[in-house]
Amino acid sequence: MNIDVIAVGRIKEKYIQEGIKEYKKRLSSYCKLNIIEVSDEKVPDDSSDAQRERIRQVEGERIRARIKKGSYVIATDINGEELSSEQLARKLNDIIISGKSDLSIIIGGSLGLWDQLIESADMRLSFSKFTFPHQLFRLILLEQLYRCFKIIHAEPYHK
Template identity: 55%
Template sequence: MRITVVCVGKIKEKYFTMGIEEYSKRLSRYCKLDIIELPDEKTPDNASAAEELQIKKKEGERILKSVKDGAYVIALAIEGKMLTSEELSEKIEALGVNGDSHIVFIIGGSLGLDAEVLKRADYKLSFSKMTFPHQMMRMVLLEQVYRGYRIMKGEPYHK
């Protein structure tokens, strides 16, 4: 199984970088992991709705260029479906069984995802109704994918 995480924006905090590196290392036992980090657009203070749409569109175009044909795309979106860790594990396992050997998770920038990205997504996943920093979500996503593989393999993992 190949997992790609396409994300907008750099990780600035060392503690997030360390967590991402740790879960990337742990995941290497279970899948091939690629992280594609795309530049974010600068959002001016007091940006208008039209400016915000334009920023999301630019970031969305970069995201879509990074998604390979044939990949199963899961967009992280607040309006997506919330799953338990066990349900995410089952989803990843079912995709592999059904021949979807490449899953792309997409994490947008600070303004969220462009409508075209959401339209391309095969599935929309929400971790909460709350908003989280996109840097934090990269680490949380990797931890949950790792947890999912541990569950799938029947290996112990803290609950």
């Protein structure tokens, strides 16, 4: 399976970069993982709702341009479905069994994802009602993908 994590912005924090590198290495046994970064827009402190929506749209169009045709798309969204690790593993396994070879998981910037991307996604997924920095969320996502593959393959996961 090919998994594209398409995210707004670059990871600047060294400790997050190291964690992402570690989980990319672990995931290489299970899938071909690509992390695709699209540039983010500056958000003025005094931005209006219209300006903020325009920023989400510009970032969203950048994300949409990187989604492979025919890919199963999961939009990360605080209002999406909350699943346990086991439920997410079953969902991932169902996607694999269905014959989809490409999965795109999209992560918005500091303002979240553009509504049109969320609405067009095959699935909306929430990791929590908590708000996470989008850089840290990328690491959390990779850890959960790794956990899912361990569950799918009935392999132990050391805590």
